[in-house]
Amino acid sequence: MTQKNDFTEWYIQTIQKAELMAYSPVKGSIIFRPDGFELWEHIQEEFNLFLKAEGIRNAYFPMLIPQSFFMKEADHIEGFAPELPWVTEVGNEKLEEPLALRPTSETMIGSAFSDWINSYRDLPYEINQWANVFRWEKKTLPFLRTSEFLWQEGHTAHEGEEDARKRTMRVLDEYARLCEEFLAIPVYKGQKTPSERFAGAVDTYSIEAMMKDGKAVQAGTSHYMGTKFAEAFDITYLSKENKHVHAHTTSWGVSTRLLGALIMTHGDENGLVFPPTIAPTQVVLMPVGPWKKNPAIVEKLTALQASFKAKGIRVRLDDSDNSPGFKFNEWELKGACLRIECGPRDLENEQVMVKIRDISEKQAIPFDELEQYVDEALAAMTPRLLAAAKERNHDNEYLDIDTLDDLKAHIDTCQKEDKVTGFVLIGWDGTEETEAKIKEETGFTTRNIPFDVPVEKTVDIVSGKPAKHTVWIARAY
Amino acid sequence: MTQKNDFTEWYIQTIQKAELMAYSPVKGSIIFRPDGFELWEHIQEEFNLFLKAEGIRNAYFPMLIPQSFFMKEADHIEGFAPELPWVTEVGNEKLEEPLALRPTSETMIGSAFSDWINSYRDLPYEINQWANVFRWEKKTLPFLRTSEFLWQEGHTAHEGEEDARKRTMRVLDEYARLCEEFLAIPVYKGQKTPSERFAGAVDTYSIEAMMKDGKAVQAGTSHYMGTKFAEAFDITYLSKENKHVHAHTTSWGVSTRLLGALIMTHGDENGLVFPPTIAPTQVVLMPVGPWKKNPAIVEKLTALQASFKAKGIRVRLDDSDNSPGFKFNEWELKGACLRIECGPRDLENEQVMVKIRDISEKQAIPFDELEQYVDEALAAMTPRLLAAAKERNHDNEYLDIDTLDDLKAHIDTCQKEDKVTGFVLIGWDGTEETEAKIKEETGFTTRNIPFDVPVEKTVDIVSGKPAKHTVWIARAY
Structure with a gap:
């Protein structure tokens, strides 16, 4: 199977033949074989250097989360409920309260922060966890979307909004650096639209990567939670002014999705291509x-x-x-x-x-x-791969599509000329209706509102109303 | 609370006050706080060096194990069944087949080995996994016995018994070295009695450590499985003689129990004592x-x-x-x-x-x-702590107890003189009756049949019959 004929099939076959992974008997779960797991180990080593430099320490929290914890933040449970696996029995006995396999640990860590944080002197309180997490997805694809995956999740609490937002952005910058300098994957930094926000966040920021087939992978996210989780889990501290106030929290994560992005960015018809920074065999x-x-x-x-x-x-x-x-x-x-x-x-x-x-x-x-x-x-290869990927991205960015008809025409042209549909920059009036319409008609979804806008778009692609934001859209994994 | 008054209570209070761990809302699960988790990270770094030198690579297997997998090895399911948490639902839907949270991964990895191993050229096949595992214990104690814990589990397949037994022993030796040189915990190497064997193993070997209160901690185990799992999971290979034969397998693990052993070996009335090799703060x-x-x-x-x-x-x-x-x-x-x-x-x-x-x-x-x-x-401290622990162990080894009455008298004396009951060397006729009687009357359990026997015992402590083995017994965590 070639990349040209069927990119996804090329991907699935190549990662198995190259012994990065194997399917497991559990739906949507994969085995990380040694070469595949080693990629993840190198990412861990690299990101741990950042954590250490920032004074953010690793910890480990229980994987099972009581149902009642999930109920405390309404948006959070609404977002995750359909995907949660539940432990209901142990041995032959039914549990009094079902326990969820963590899809993320805001609730568990929020509860702990509530115990540990007392005074402004305790802040910022910054923790990271490397862990397995579970989200039962309907459609799965190795590394990119699996029922169980590995990730790091950082959770921090701060005295105020400014500090918390700084942490959110500092980590997003590091994720971008990790992708570009370490994995040679160029990324697009920006803010997610409200409909794509993390369940329970005030603001979600992402880095998006463009695969060789033009589709997007959300490669990392960083969330500013405001005081929403602090209110749900009673994370308060005694301020300098001797008042009990809620902390502002953040969370952020990258996962084994990065392996999928790595392979789909650099792989060629002969198989895998890795930058030496991460290659199991240099x-x-x-x-x-x-x-x-x-x-x-x-x-x-x-x-x-x-x-x-x-x-x-x-x-x-x-x-x-x-x-x-x-x-x-x-x-x-x-x-x-x-x-x-x-x-x-x-x-x-x-x-x-x-x-x-x-x-x-x-x-x-x-x-x-x-x-x-x-x-x-070895030293020259990583920057060369990054430059090649950047050039390819550049060729596949479309900045002059102003209407839904333009977009459909673009898709048709790509199909005829055997090109990838890539990232399309559009004007957006800020409504969910526009997002829904684009998705329904073209399968494109909003990726993010980029920090670096190549061209300001003035008109919404669907409604024709004045644009509030300029947004990247693409088909996505 | 002092060590002298109530050692277990000292332990529980100290590890919380020192912020190594915190209790979690899920029964028997704990939070590894940064200093506690860092201890585990250092153990990982140290043991990864051994794995690398031996050419054993890390991998990661799915955590959820289908019920049918467990049924394939009868002893295995019998041993683990009462402690298994089951996922029965996802979202609101019932699963067709319940999935167990892994208590260990012989079944999952056995099934993968069956796919990956074809010829004698593929052997030995040696894999390690760092993972969270679940065993729902009735009585729990932080680090030493928790519902969820962290460990490494090595799984290997070999051409024959000799190779497999060599691997089993080589790892046991490394576990002993890790405990003594890295953690300054002296250990007793030996073979477990059949009643204490891993569920499904042919032979189980252990290192046992003596805590300050004289009680034992099983600090690591290494198992020779014969062809039992190979038969259950169809791990066969084409031999040099062109025959399909079953591989011989091993498995071995150390876990976050080691943190408990570390603290109970070195801690004093002022709190934690760590050898610099592992101390979060040197x-x-x-x-x-x-x-x-x-x-x-x-x-x-x-x-x-x-x-x-x-x-x-x-x-x-x-x-x-x-x-x-x-x-x-x-x-x-x-x-x-x-x-x-x-x-x-x-x-x-x-x-x-x-x-x-x-x-x-x-x-x-x-x-x-x-x-x-x-x-x-810093260089002098680790060997000094090891020497001190060895000396204490030596003082608390009892070699001249020949009858159950002797043992009871020993326990009484210790109580009166405020001494610890320690490790007692006994003669054993090889029957489960003797083990059961000792346990019932004194709470002592067989630890292992030591490789280095200080004195050969000739008579069973209970039956008075000729001893087949000389065995360490102790109260244990």
Whole structure:
């Protein structure tokens, strides 16, 4: 299956063949196989550096949330109720109160904050949790939408709105940095429309990423809750003025969705492409030609492996019996960044052949230049992938669509010319009617109201009324 | 509450006051607060080094396990059934098949292994998972026995019994090393009796630790499964001889119980004591005396903090308004390894006062010797705590108890003399009757059949028949 023919099918097949994941017997749940889980581990390491620098500490809260907790914030329960799995029995006994598998932990952590926060001196109170969460989705897709997924959820409480909003934005900026610098995924920062807000939030901000097929992935969200959860869970503190007041809270998360975005941003017809920052295999070494007759080849590669490893490079040596062609395909499929081959003639010439995953030509590199070459090639690859993705995004942004007819025409043209529909910038009058109409007629949904508006749109795409906002819309995963 | 009066109550109060954990609204579930969770993170980092060196990779499997999976291994379901929480509904809809919250993942991973393992070339197949697991216990105690806990579970498949048993033992050795060298907890390695085996295992091995109150904590287990799970889940491979044969499997785990063992091994009347290897706070700096009038003091401490931090030392500066006495108590309670004080006179003398958590006297250390002093003090503390615990264990091992009357007399004496009952070495004829009788009459349970037997016992403590094994028994958490 090719990307060109059926992108989603390419995705589903590639991540299984490359052993990132496997389906599980439980509907919509997946197994993160070692290479897939390692991607998540690297994201954890990277984001933990940010948390540490900000003084936000990790904690762990119970996964089961009493039904009564959910009832305390009306918008919250309304938003999550249809997707909640419930524990109703233990052993053979019925529980007095059903317990939900957490879809997110505002309620549990809100209840704890209420106990722990007493005075303005305790604020800001900032906690992060790495955890599994559950949302029973009707339509699922590995990594992007699964019944169980892994994420981090940050929860913070502050003295006032300004502090809380600063935290909300600071994290959104970090999410954008993580995506761009670490995952080479360019993102669009902005505010979600009210209909797309997190259940219970005052404001939700997101980073949106454009996949190779032009569809959007909401890659991270950061929410300002005002005092809504503080009121529901009685998170109050004694202020400097000696008054009991409600804290302002935030929450924010990125999840294993990021793996889906990563694969759909960089993967190509040959399989996975990873920036070295996150690749489970940065360098793969392989002997070629009649190498079994010449033990010096594997000896040389083993020595190279050791020296790369010592430098912290994630390196593997493939000295299996498979044919070179098989190995080339397998390691391209798995997204190894650099492939280094050495055969009898290479050894004679004191060189190796190096293939960079996203560049077509192989290059001969002398042994004594290899270390520096590898360092530079790995360092250059992440920014190159980011630049390529940015250019592609740019080509797939449509800024001059002003009416629903324009949009439909755009969709038709894309279909005829075999192009992706991409991100479309529209004027919006702020009504849910416009959003509903767009969705119904085209399947596009509002992504966010961007902070950086390429062009101000003045007229609503549906109603023709004056636009209150300029908004990105797209089909989305 | 003192350790002397009521050890368990001391434990429960101390871990809450020190903010390691908090109770949650869900029965038997706890919140790991940042200092508590950080202990677990350090254990993860340490054990991940072992996994990496052994080539065992982390993965993540779904938490919900279909009821039918559980039914496949009869002993397994029998052992776990009473403790399993079941998801029976999602939203408002009843599930066709109830899903259990995993108590352990042999079934889920066995089913995956069955898909992934085809040939002897795929073996050994070795996977580890860090996860939350659920066992609804009747009596709970924070960290030591909770409805939800965190653990790692390793699962491996091998060509034959020998390889599988080697893996089982290699991990048990690493668990012992982790406890002794990293956590300063001396352990007793041995084999569990059949009645204490993991549900579905052929052989279960454990490390047992003795708490300050003489009671045992099973600190880690490693299981050889034979082909029992391979038969239940059809884990077969094509052997070198071209035959389809069942793999031999193992599983092994340590959990957040280790935090309980850590606290009950080292804590004292002043609070928590941690070896620096794992302490969330290795060094706490605090200004004393009339330090607010002399900004040079906090400047000096801030500079020290930066230089310690640069060396990777986990350091905090407490420049809060609390009194020195309050701060001393708080940081002793929280188990900071070194307390470094600096007041006006110290500054004048170019020195600080240093208090090591487990040593009574303070010492004056000149500024220019401080760095080396801190390095050495931190390096010396873990082995010192281990040696102290070993000595205490040694004092509380009883090797000359030959009859049930001896054991009861021992218990009486301990009660009268206010001593702990400790670990008792007995002869055992291998029957469950003996184990049941001991438990019924004294509350002692068999811990394990030690690999290093201090004295061979020849006669069963209850039946008087010839002993088949020499066994440690103790009261246990």
